Amino acid sequence: RKEVEQDPGPFNVPEGATVAFNCTYSNSASQSFFWYRQDCRKEPKLLMSVYSSGNEDGRFTAQLNRASQYISLLIRDSKLSDSATYLCVVTTSNTGNQFYFGTGTSLTVIP
Amino acid sequence: DTGVSQNPRHKITKRGQNVTFRCDPISEHNRLYWYRQTLGQGPEFLTYFQNEAQLEKSRLLSDRFSAERPKGSFSTLEIQRTEQGDSAMYLCASSLGAHFYEQYFGPGTRLTVT
Numbered sequence: 320r321k322e323v324e325q326d327p328g329p330f331n332v333p334e335g336a337t338v339a340f341n342c343t344y345s346n347s348a349s350q351s352f353f354w355y356r357q358d359c360r361k362e363p364k365l366l367m368s369v370y371s372s373g374n375e376d377g378r379f380t381a382q383l384n385r386a387s388q389y390i391s392l393l394i395r396d397s398k399l400s401d402s403a404t405y406l407c408v409v410t411t412s413n414t415g416n417q418f419y420f421g422t423g424t425s426l427t428v429i430p
Numbered sequence: 431d432t433g434v435s436q437n438p439r440h441k442i443t444k445r446g447q448n449v450t451f452r453c454d455p456i457s458e459h460n461r462l463y464w465y466r467q468t469l470g471q472g473p474e475f476l477t478y479f480q481n482e483a484q485l486e487k488s489r490l491l492s493d494r495f496s497a498e499r500p501k502g503s504f505s506t507l508e509i510q511r512t513e514q515g516d517s518a519m520y521l522c523a524s525s526l527g528a529h530f531y532e533q534y535f536g537p538g539t540r541l542t543v544t
Binding site (some may be wrong): 323327351353361362363364365368406410416417418419420421422423 | 474
């Protein structure tokens with residue numbers, strides 16, 4: 320079983336729409352959680368960390384449900400520039416020795 | 431450019447040959463990671479260095495793969511006796527101390543094994 324599982328999509332949404340991605344992880348001992356963004360043919364970049372209390376950064380909201388072992392990312396008021404692949408990332412320690420990436424969820428925002 | 435750099439950017443090799451890739455992390459970053467990414471997949475962890483010490487190695491990594499970071503600065507990843515299944519993008523990332531989660535990735539080395 321994979322450490323991290325995501326629906327690969329693709330998600331095609333109109334500008335201004337709200338879209339949500341979920342991700343599940345298999346190791347209940349996982350400690351830290353993140354969302355990375357990867358544009359086509361580019362390297363991944365950190366989008367945001369995910370905290371148990373949930374966190375928000377502008378139009379982006381990330382939440383963690385430890386009991387159900389899933390992580391979510393909500394994007395409000397989608398922009399064309401949000402088109403990318405969103406990668407769910409989990410580490411099994413607080414020291415970041417090993418990162419597990421999901422397969423990524425592809426988002427295309429349509430004009 | 432003060433970001434992570436990787437060389438070469440592309441490598442085409444014949445099956446059975448050895449290849450070596452280089453990664454130069456951001457200068458003050460003590461942590462360095464190697465990943466492999468294939469089409470439609472997320473990066474797959476290969477190995478991790480803190481300074482010059484290799485602290486983690488994926489159990490999926492065969493003995494044909496070896497990595498070094500001799501002076502805690504640049505790192506090399508060598509693949510011996512390449513196989514067609516080794517064809518992938520090899521990504522290097524670095525991060526700093528308490529901000530380990532913010533990994534800065536290089537542009538990658540695309541390996542094609544024919």
